[in-house]
Structure formats: structure tokens, C-alpha cells
Amino acid sequence: MSNVIKQLRSLCKMLCYLFLLPGFVSGCGGGGGTPSSIVPPPPSQPQQTGPDPLYGDQWHLYNSAQFAGLLVGEDIHVEPVWNDGIKGRGVLLVVVDDALEIGHEDLSANIAFRKSWDYRQRDFDPTPVSSDSSHGTQVAGIAAARDLNSVGGRGVAPGVSLAGYNLLWNGGINSAEIHDAMTRNVAEVAISNNSWGYGASGDGTTEHPGDNLWQEGVAYGVTYGRGGKGTIYVWAAGNGGEFGVDNSNYNYLTNNRHVIAVCAVDGDGVKTVYSEKGANLWLCAPGGYGNGLTTTDLMGTRGDNTAGVLHDYTNRNYTKLFAGTSAATPIVSGVVALMLEANPNLGWRDVRLILAESARKNDASDSDWRVTTPASGEPQYNINHKYGFGVVDAAAAVARAKRWGSNVGVQLQREFPVAVADSIPDGDAAGLQQTVTVAAANNLIIEYVEIDVNLVHGDPGELSIVLTAPSGTESVLAEVHRCTTFTNTCPTTNYSPWTFGSSRHLGEAAQGSWRLKVVDQRANNMGSLISWRLRIYGRQR
Amino acid sequence: MDGSGEGVGVRLLYLLSGLALAVVLYGCQAGAAGGVQGESTQALTESVRYFDGTRWREVWVNGREVVEFVQPTQTRAAHMAIPAATLLVELPGVRIWRLHSGADESTAVSRALAPARILSPVFHLSSAGGSRLALSGNIVVRFQPEWSAAQVQAWIARQKLVQVTVLNGAAATHVLHVGSGLEALARANAIQQGGEVVYAMPEWWREAGRR
The missing domain is CATH 3.40.50.200 (Peptidase S8/S53 domain)
Structure with a gap:
């Protein structure tokens, strides 16, 4: 039965393709048009009512520890x-x-x-x-x-x-x-x-x-x-x-x-x-x-x-x-x-x-x-x-x-570029630290932070990158890791450039000194931080 | 090859003559001992450039693989295999072929250019490999906002391009069909360098995964 339906569906689609939407290139090659449809409206017959037989297994909806390993x-x-x-x-x-x-x-x-x-x-x-x-x-x-x-x-x-x-x-x-x-x-x-x-x-x-x-x-x-x-x-x-x-x-x-x-x-x-x-x-x-x-x-x-x-x-x-x-x-x-x-x-x-x-x-x-x-x-x-x-x-x-009364207003954006190229100390836990200061005039209540980083390194997988806000809240943006597709080292361009996002500063004030710390955790490959940019999205107080 | 500026367009147009396409498909094999997912890698050495809407970017050519875009209704039986190549991945609408080492290049390429087949070399964003990208044969062109619809249509007609669609909500941004994958790259670059439009870029197909 299902095969018959499948074949009918394929036939209908083929007819649509051949006659209603001719040509792979001109008619069928892009989205956004308003082609004819052969799909009928949903059935209008009344829906059955009754309990859902598998609901008891849906622990994500109601977890009564119905299976081993679950917690009530x-x-x-x-x-x-x-x-x-x-x-x-x-x-x-x-x-x-x-x-x-x-x-x-x-x-x-x-x-x-x-x-x-x-x-x-x-x-x-x-x-x-x-x-x-x-x-x-x-x-x-x-x-x-x-x-x-x-x-x-x-x-x-x-x-x-x-x-x-x-x-x-x-x-x-x-x-x-x-x-x-x-x-x-x-x-x-x-x-x-x-x-x-x-x-x-x-x-x-x-x-x-x-x-x-x-x-x-x-x-x-x-x-x-x-x-x-x-x-x-x-x-x-x-x-x-x-x-x-x-x-x-x-x-x-x-x-x-x-x-x-x-x-x-x-x-x-x-x-x-x-x-x-x-x-x-x-x-x-x-x-x-x-x-x-x-x-x-x-x-x-x-x-x-x-x-x-x-x-x-x-x-x-x-x-x-x-x-x-x-x-x-x-x-x-x-x-x-x-x-x-x-x-x-x-x-x-x-x-x-x-x-x-x-x-x-x-x-x-x-x-x-x-x-x-x-x-x-x-x-x-x-x-x-x-x-x-x-x-x-x-x-x-x-x-x-x-009970939410929206008063978020317009979302504003502030950008703070830092372009002081410097080498990243190899295998040194002190790492390279650079700061940028957000003045009071640019203060926002933060909704999201994006950090554009541009660095080159022999193996960026050796690096940790941490952003610290004026509040002291840290965002760990990158950790030491392997890139498994690439024989365990990461492409030298992994962060050149790359935009990291952070939700961790939500509701904090943007004003003050922000610090980016890049640490090369393994003494092996060398590299440099070329530039970075702090971009803060939020609203005014 | 780091194809930059005008030289890229000239070179890529030349490549379309057939034999030169083989250079792109095969020429960097010596330097590309894989460079794709799941293999031990050696850096790819051939790259081309394209404009991404805001800046020029570089992509790296995987000389051992070709993507074939198959019409959705086309059956396997109706389709001719690429000589001197092995079917590596078969997805609905997309086939990825691995070219045999030392294959008869001219035969493979002439078959590859057979009508109703859209072929593209495989590209990677990094010289070390990674996700596969391929050229769909379309380009995306954003026109100057002050151009009238008639001006846009006249421009498309002059260029002998076929309109595929217009992007929702994106001011005067059209998807246009060119032909084979590499031809699309060359046309996008040439239009971009011509300076008439806001931008022109090739439309990429790119591997994606369910999570």
C-alpha cells in the first residue's frame, strides 16, 4: 500500500516537474517562486481523540524515572x-x-x-x-x-x-x-x-x-x-x-x-x-x-x-x-x-x-x-x-x-577594534594579554558579545583564548584541542579570522576594561595575534 | 596557483576550452594527496579566488574529486558514468566522483562536459581540506538599488544569463544560471571585476550535516 502511494507521489511530482515547473535551470533551479501545487489540503475529517500510547516513554516531557538512568x-x-x-x-x-x-x-x-x-x-x-x-x-x-x-x-x-x-x-x-x-x-x-x-x-x-x-x-x-x-x-x-x-x-x-x-x-x-x-x-x-x-x-x-x-x-x-x-x-x-x-x-x-x-x-x-x-x-x-x-x-x-512587558527598545551595537600585532609566547601560561576599554559614553546593558579574532599559528589547536569582562566574568572562547580531520593538528588559518560569540555577559554593563588572553599551552608551534575586535550588542540603560 | 584579480578570470575562461579544464581537475594531483575528510592530508596547492559579497576569498582545488549535480528525477540507469572515475558518494541529486590516477583526461573531461550535466571540481576552504564545496552553475548578483526592474532584466538579457530566482527580502539580488560550475566562477569574477553591479559571486553547494 505504501509503495503505491509512494509511486503515485513520485509520478505527481514528476508531472509537476515536467509541466508546471519546466526546466531544471530556469524554473526548478531556485527558490522563492510561487509555483502551482498538487498537494491537497490536509484531511478535514475529525481527528481521533484518546490518549497518546507512547507518551509514557517521553521522559523529556515527564520524567518519572520510567527507565534506568533517568532521574525524577x-x-x-x-x-x-x-x-x-x-x-x-x-x-x-x-x-x-x-x-x-x-x-x-x-x-x-x-x-x-x-x-x-x-x-x-x-x-x-x-x-x-x-x-x-x-x-x-x-x-x-x-x-x-x-x-x-x-x-x-x-x-x-x-x-x-x-x-x-x-x-x-x-x-x-x-x-x-x-x-x-x-x-x-x-x-x-x-x-x-x-x-x-x-x-x-x-x-x-x-x-x-x-x-x-x-x-x-x-x-x-x-x-x-x-x-x-x-x-x-x-x-x-x-x-x-x-x-x-x-x-x-x-x-x-x-x-x-x-x-x-x-x-x-x-x-x-x-x-x-x-x-x-x-x-x-x-x-x-x-x-x-x-x-x-x-x-x-x-x-x-x-x-x-x-x-x-x-x-x-x-x-x-x-x-x-x-x-x-x-x-x-x-x-x-x-x-x-x-x-x-x-x-x-x-x-x-x-x-x-x-x-x-x-x-x-x-x-x-x-x-x-x-x-x-x-x-x-x-x-x-x-x-x-x-x-x-x-x-x-x-x-x-x-x-x-x-507577564512580560517588553521594554528592550532598539538593539544597539558598539565596536572596539584592537590592532596591535604581537607574538604569542610559546608554551607560556602567562600568554599574551591585550585590553580595550569601553568608556561610559558607550555603556550598554549587554545582550550578546561577538569577538573577531585574527591570528596565525602553526597549530591553533594549542591555544586557549579567554575574554574577561570588566565584571570579571570569563568567556572561554577556544580550548586546547585536536582537529581530527587534519591528522590532529588544526589548520593554521583556524582563527584567521574567526568570530566567537558569547552569551555569558547577558545583563552586565559594558563599561570598563575588557581583556583578551591568548595562551599557547604547548611549547611547539609559534604564532602571532594580528588583531581582534570586541563587538557588543545591547540596550541603553 | 593563487589566481588573483584579472588573471583568474582569464585563466578560468581558458580552462573552459576543455583541455584546460583537465588542468584544474588533474593538474594539482601531485600536490593534493587527498586533502579531504577522513584522509591523511597533504596541503592542497591549487587555489582560485572569488568575491563573497564583501571581499575576495580563496578556495582550494581538490584535483581528485568532481561533483556532479543530477536532475532530481533522473534515474541512475539513465545516467552515464564518468570514465576513469569511481563513484565515491551518492546523494539524492549529487554524486561525488573520485578520478583515477593517470586516467585518460581528455575523455573524462569531454564526457564531463556532456549536455544536461552540471559538473564542478571539489573545493575546500582550507589548503588542508575539510568540507567539500562545489559550484552549482549559478551565480548570485546584487544590482544597484536604484536600477529599475527593466534595467535589471535588460542587463540579464545582455549577459545571456537565465534567471533562476530572486532572493526574498534582499534588495535586487538575483540568482542566475550560467552553465557548468567553473564557467559560473569565471562569469561571477568577470562581472564582479566589471564593476557594474554591487556584487557578483558564484553560488556554492556545500556539505552539511544533520545533528
Whole structure:
């Protein structure tokens, strides 16, 4: 049966390709058009009602230590929000990924009509044609699986409107299409979920994007998205944290003030082995490792669930083995959907502030926890290079959203270049230190900090780079590490130039002396710091 | 080769004559004993330049691999293999080929330039390797904001380019089809150096991963 449907779908797509969107080059080669669609509207028959049979397995939603390795209460605390009737209704969430099975039995009721996009064949149906493109459907189920319909489990926002853009359909990304994926339907898209990244995760290298089209796209989205309130871009921080090799600060797409970088914790509230550290992290969510997350998989015999392997469900429309910062990210996206239903007037910066303020301090004994030194009248935040501001708490975030009176005003930017080239002492713990002073006239309440570093070194993996604010708060931007793709040394251009992001100075005052310290931890290769630039985003007091 | 300035455009146009394309595809093999993910690496020695919208950047040529962009509806059976090459990676819409050492270059290249096939050398952002990039055959052109739509269309027609799409929300930024991957790079560089438009850059395909 499913093969017949698949063949019919392929035939319809081919007809569309041949007759409605002729020519790979002229009609089918780019995004942004408004082609005809052959995808019918969602079925209008009443939805079934009844309990969700897999909900009991969804420990990230309600953790009763139902499996070994789980700790009671290490979940996102979402049931009180649902009990209050808030399920993400009226909010459009887009999953930018490899595909989305819009006809899935536990997603179809939430699919927004003609809001999805297929970059492969230029139509509104991003349903995958290959069995291995199941990732987007799994991501979508975490955020948006329908509740109380007698099938599957629940999404964090089970009433949200869902769409999918299959940007990654061919294993890569075209630079013009990434701009399209960040801006398509921008007036309506509230949340853009991105559980992907450039290149290989975990090799410890930095790679610039090649152009500014992505950056322009997200800047456009936060400015014009949602009627000017801004689209919320939620991004997976990366899975290369094992063995301390990779760090989310080495990822271009998660070091940007317009993006919420999401890390992953396991069912005991502790960082998963793969989740990357970074000064840029905003917050974490359950990502699973010892226990995977239950979510939707491609229906029938396709998808990752091969029935019986690793004790996965016999119902192959679902899997309980989904894990990664890919899985954590749609949890945060779902919570944002709940917040935006509770208070549709929130701007993109309001959402960030509320998530930071309401995050739960997890793994309390971890030695990296610090607190910020807030400017007068600002809240104090817990900060951790493994966890950002902590683990997302749906009930706290929605409660805060309901009573949030936005007064953030315009986001301002101040830049402070430092161009005093100097050599980095080889194997010397004192390192090279340079400072820049922010005068009172340039003072801001900080929302995000970016640091452009331009240095050359024989092996940049030998370096640690730390930014210290006037408050004393430190941002560890780079650590000693190996670049595994490159026979364990990093390309000499790894930080020449590179932009690091830091969320760790949120709510602090910018005024005073900032110090950048670069230490070559191993006596071996040599190098020099050529220049750096401190860029502070925030608001006036 | 550090192709800079005008010389790059001239050289790349020359490369399109066929035999010269082989120079790009094969010429740096001696210096590129891999330079790709998962291999022991030796620095790549061939590079080309392109304008990224704000500044000129350098990318490094992997002389051993070629990316083929396949039409979405094309079946494998309908597709002809590249002689003297091994299929390394097959993705929906994209195939990555590894060229055999000492292959018959002219045959491989002539087949590579067969109609309806968009081929590109593989590039890396670092001379040490890393993610694969390839040229999609399109270029991205941002026009002067004061140009009228008619002026833009007239310019596109004069250039004999085919409009693919216009970027959402980005002022007067068009995606235009050129042809083969390398031809797109050469045209983007030539247009950029001509100074008529705000910028012109090749559209890159780049490996990305799910997390």
C-alpha cells in the first residue's frame, strides 16, 4: 500500500516537474517562486481523540524515572502549560532539515497548508523520497506531534502549526537556498528550527560560510519576521563534544546574536557526552543518549526504525532512539511556540531574555557554574560553558512570558577594534594579554558579545583564548584541542579570522576594561595575534 | 596557483576550452594527496579566488574529486558514468566522483562536459581540506538599488544569463544560471571585476550535516 502511494507521489511530482515547473535551470533551479501545487489540503475529517500510547516513554516531557538512568524531575516541566490550555496554537514553526513527512499520522493534523517547501522539486511537499531522510520528521515530532489522537506520543507544542523546508535534501546546501530557507514565509514564520550544521561535526575546525547570504537571511528574519517582531532562529549547538575535541564556538552558524544555540542533557540532567561546550550556548534541553527520545519516524518500512533493532518499537512509524542536539533543539522550539501563544507580542529579543531568565540550573555540582554580575536592575543569571543558562523550563518560561512587558527598545551595537600585532609566547601560561576599554559614553546593558579574532599559528589547536569582562566574568572562547580531520593538528588559518560569540555577559554593563588572553599551552608551534575586535550588542540603560 | 584579480578570470575562461579544464581537475594531483575528510592530508596547492559579497576569498582545488549535480528525477540507469572515475558518494541529486590516477583526461573531461550535466571540481576552504564545496552553475548578483526592474532584466538579457530566482527580502539580488560550475566562477569574477553591479559571486553547494 505504501509503495503505491509512494509511486503515485513520485509520478505527481514528476508531472509537476515536467509541466508546471519546466526546466531544471530556469524554473526548478531556485527558490522563492510561487509555483502551482498538487498537494491537497490536509484531511478535514475529525481527528481521533484518546490518549497518546507512547507518551509514557517521553521522559523529556515527564520524567518519572520510567527507565534506568533517568532521574525524577529531569524534564522540561511542560504539563502545567498544557493543563492551562496552551499548546502552541496559532504559531507557525518551520523545521529546516532534510525532509518532512507531512502525511505522517501524528503530524498531519498540525501541518500548515502550503507553508512547506520542497527544494528538490519546487513544490509544497517536502516528504522524503529516500528512506534515509528521516531526520526532519523525527525533529518535527519532538516539537509538534499532535496530542490526544490515539497514536504515537506528543510534541512539546502539540497544537502548533508545522511546516518543513527540506534544505538538506541533497546532503548539502546551496548558498542561495539557505537564504531562502531563512526568509521564506517570513511574515508568518515564528520559529525556524535548525538541527543541522556545516560540514562534519566533531573535527574541531572552524569553517567560514563562504558568503554572507545566511547572515543576511537571519538578519532579515529578525527584523521583518512575524510582522516585525522577529522570527526566532533555534539552532543545534553540535555533537562533537566527545573527547573534548569540538566546541560550539567553532561553528559559524551558532555564533551569531540572532541564533539561540541549544546544547543537550541526558535523562539525569547532566551534559550528554556529545554535546559541545561553548561560551555561545544559550540553553540546553534533553537530547538523550543513555535513553533516546520517543518521536515520529517515517511511516511504514522507511525511516530509522528497523523494528526490533536496539529494542525499538514494533510500530515503525515511531522511534525511541532519537538523540543529539538535533533532538534538544526542537524541544526549545516547542517551548518558544508555547510562549508565543501565551504572549504573541514578544519580540525575538524578549524570547531570548525570557529563556535565559527562566532556565533551570541543572547539574548543580558542576564546577563551571558561575553567576553574572548584573547591571543595576537587571536579573542575575547562572552561566556554564556546558549548559549556557541551564535547561529549558516550559512552565517557568510561559509564566514569565505571560507577564512580560517588553521594554528592550532598539538593539544597539558598539565596536572596539584592537590592532596591535604581537607574538604569542610559546608554551607560556602567562600568554599574551591585550585590553580595550569601553568608556561610559558607550555603556550598554549587554545582550550578546561577538569577538573577531585574527591570528596565525602553526597549530591553533594549542591555544586557549579567554575574554574577561570588566565584571570579571570569563568567556572561554577556544580550548586546547585536536582537529581530527587534519591528522590532529588544526589548520593554521583556524582563527584567521574567526568570530566567537558569547552569551555569558547577558545583563552586565559594558563599561570598563575588557581583556583578551591568548595562551599557547604547548611549547611547539609559534604564532602571532594580528588583531581582534570586541563587538557588543545591547540596550541603553 | 593563487589566481588573483584579472588573471583568474582569464585563466578560468581558458580552462573552459576543455583541455584546460583537465588542468584544474588533474593538474594539482601531485600536490593534493587527498586533502579531504577522513584522509591523511597533504596541503592542497591549487587555489582560485572569488568575491563573497564583501571581499575576495580563496578556495582550494581538490584535483581528485568532481561533483556532479543530477536532475532530481533522473534515474541512475539513465545516467552515464564518468570514465576513469569511481563513484565515491551518492546523494539524492549529487554524486561525488573520485578520478583515477593517470586516467585518460581528455575523455573524462569531454564526457564531463556532456549536455544536461552540471559538473564542478571539489573545493575546500582550507589548503588542508575539510568540507567539500562545489559550484552549482549559478551565480548570485546584487544590482544597484536604484536600477529599475527593466534595467535589471535588460542587463540579464545582455549577459545571456537565465534567471533562476530572486532572493526574498534582499534588495535586487538575483540568482542566475550560467552553465557548468567553473564557467559560473569565471562569469561571477568577470562581472564582479566589471564593476557594474554591487556584487557578483558564484553560488556554492556545500556539505552539511544533520545533528
